[in-house]
Amino acid sequence: MPNPMRRTIALTRKRGLMTRGLVAAILACVATAAAAKPPGAEAVMIRMIACDGEGVRMELYLPLSVDRHMRGGQSVIGYYALDLTDVNKGKPLEPVRVTLSTDEKTVTVDQYLRGLPPTRIPVAGGTVDFDQRFAKHAKCGPFQSQDPNFGN
Incomplete structure (x- = not known):
């Protein structure tokens, strides 16, 4: 039993x-x-600058909440995308500190994680150097270039 x-x-x-x-x-x-x-509204990012280099493309994304409300002297954290797809290295995103100058004529991109010197981009667009390995002589469109008629 x-x-x-x-x-x-x-x-x-x-x-x-x-x-x-x-x-x-x-x-x-x-x-x-x-x-x-889904991410909150503060996590939604929008492309604010697009740049073309020699075989690479750079893009700068900022939170949608500052899309057209960024003031001179204001700094925000955004994302920098370096598209290295053509050289088979992908498209990494890295956080950056973005500051609009007090006179609102330049945007400074500080790649603080890499320790690179800050990159100053004219708001109207221009040629700049980001990363000395991949992103030299990059031609950047105007700040907030997702709207070609912005400010007109």
């Missing part, structure tokens, strides 16, 4: 494993739902 105590212990262990499995499944669902949430 089987021992009732052994049977009770076996059922308790089985329930414990089932409970832990259920808790793990619920946590996985909650984590997936949280990760799938």
